[in-house]
Amino acid sequence: MTEYFARFGWDESRIKSHDKSKSKKRSKGAAFVPEKQPKAPASPAEKPNVVIIFIDDMGYGDIGPFGSDHPTPHLDRMAKEGMKLTDFYVSSTACTPSR
Structure with missing residues (x-):
């Protein structure tokens, strides 16, 4: 303990x-x-810049950062300047987490 x-x-x-x-x-x-x-620790001078995008019924290649031909300039820039996660796992066999 x-x-x-x-x-x-x-x-x-x-x-x-x-x-x-x-x-x-x-x-x-x-x-x-x-x-x-x-x-409590002092708050950092700058807050972290974090964006979580939680989407229902999106395929892996449906946006520009993952190879889509559809224009997604803001998402493309976010992926280029930040971190792009490429391995995904679902927490449920149904779509309930996002609905």
């Missing part, structure tokens, strides 16, 4: 004990000590 919390920069002093042999006040359950909580 210590290794789990270490990933977030916490040490054992930030977590109250489950040990019933200690005082009743301390053994009522695990709780985080509010004054020892890590502060």
Whole structure:
């Protein structure tokens, strides 16, 4: 458990004990000590520029970045300047996730 919390920069002093042999006040359950909580990281100077396009019934080659003859200049530019993902997996055998 210590290794789990270490990933977030916490040490054992930030977590109250489950040990019933200690005082009743301390053994009522695990709780985080509010004054020892890590502060949220400062927001980055620039927010990430992320666009997720979630489409229903689109074929792989239906837009320009994937070989279509149909003009899609904005999508073409986004794919050229950013990241183009080429391996896709669906989470459902029906089209319900996008409807």
